[in-house]
Amino acid sequence: MSPFLLTRTLPEDATEAALRADVHQGLTRTPKTLPPKWFYDAHGSELFEQITALPEYYPTRAEREILIARAGEAAAATGARTLVELGSGSSEKTRYLIDALTGLHTYVPVDVSESALTQAGQALVAERPDLNVHALIADFTAALTLPDTPGPRLVAFLGGTIGNLLPAERATFLALVRGLLSPGDTVLLGTDLVKDEEVLVRAYDDAAGVTAAFNKNVLSVVNRELGADFAPDAFDHVALWDTANEWIEMRLRSRTEQTVKIPALDLAVDFGAGEELRTEISAKFRREGVRSELSVAGLELSHWWTDREGRFALSLSVAR
Template sequence: MPNDPGFLPRAGAARSTLRPDIAAAALKGLTSQPKTLPPSLFYDELGCHLFYEITKLPEYYLTRTETALMERIGAELLPPGMTHATLVEFGGSEETKARYLLDLPGRFDRYISVDVAETALTEMRKRLAQSHEWLEVVPVVANFMHPLRLPPIDGPRLGFFPGSTIGNLEPSAAAAFLASARQALEPSPWFLLGADLRKSPDILIPAYDDAAGVTAAFNRNLLVRLNREAAADFDVSAFRHRAVWNDGESRIEMHLESLRPQVVHLPGATIRFAAGETIHTENSYKHTPEALVSVAQSAGWRLHRRWTDDQGLFGVFLFGP
């Protein structure tokens, strides 16, 4: 299982920038049983770069399958008669997929992008100001998992949640997010959702454990970040990346496995690891189309249309009120 340290910065290469919130999140997860770390910690600057590299890997079918599907469907993705509307993307600090909708003539006049990454939102706004001069771009710096109040919206609006991020949420959290999004998009909400679907582990495991070791570096960069921002002293080389298919829960799990007995220190805590003990860093649920529709219906949505690629790998779902 590749774990190429060449993707990660050398020890001491990054300047220490202590973050009490990061330290608190790490301490909470690492003192629980089993040990966990929140996947939100993946996305520092290097983590964002590594994830972008993951999306281009031959094993990682999700991005290219979704974009090919959106290209093929085109304007059929939109609710009937939707013109001069507002597109609201949740978690949209990068506009590549939104462009498939924004480029449809006359369909959208405004793009609201909601994400915690303020710098990325600022850069995205600059890019769209150059390429889409007619488009009003409204970045909203917020965590879309919290109750959200959008700027005032006139006319029709379409929520957009591509990339199968819905699979990173526990089913109850996914339902809560979809209910919150519906309320934020009232009074006439529509929602376009991308989701990776349940399939053979022979396809899933390589997508989360690529031969080049990029996903391994992405996972282990969590520890690099904790050393920098939480004053931890992880020996990053003493952990390996593991991707596991949990059939009963219908999810891929990502773990960091301790290669030997070891002790890690954080301010105010000593964390002991046995050989083979893991830190559970992420889940990625792979629902059947029917299970995903059931989650959305529990949040008050009604399925309008759904599409899948020819192999049934990925689905796009249009929900109405």
């Protein structure tokens, strides 16, 4: 095979159709919601890169620390010849795994962004001419068909992104992941851990206001793509810790009573003064909870690694 292949499994208009559906459904319900995936246009992705470097935002540094320390151990435990990464983005952190997997034959990055896949994939094959890269433009929360590559397979889902899914969505997602695997294949999962509320809230409400700009960017995306007239400055960024559910919620709070028009959907959305629009949940986990959710999906936890401060975990599980 060619060292770099790119396969599209999403229709060309899938992103626009999904945005329309999500905005209509989310803004006509009570309470109002928008999915966090719409943060990540080019500007939103730049803002998120800035967030990962903020002193308050620990998850990226903590996960990288674990990968540097444990990638060799994970590689030895899996013996993977195919590495599949869901939501691969720039594939930056994944390079620690790729370098450690000495018998790796094929890397399969999966993302909705064609430009990110192309840039990362071409850079990898330039550095590693022995490595085949078969990128998939796909929505990893939907059913996937992976290329025919040698096993064993290791599926990596890093960054704590699983925390953006509600519990029922996580169960569906983990079952889909298990469906990609043969018995003995493995899953490497990044999960942010429950910790002090003040530390958590600061990570999502930084002093420099970068996360606030990131949160409001979703309104700019809806304006640009659907012709809406959101005024981002008419909303305040809010980050709250939900003790009962053990997750952070990011919201946008309307400063005034206002009506937003979305011509592409023939929709007018009323906001009351102080009304909140939820844009993200970010669930935090405990080891036994992770073990239980994996087990229900047919995955058995075999390794659990944390950073030195116990803030973040990478878990390795084996398909039964």
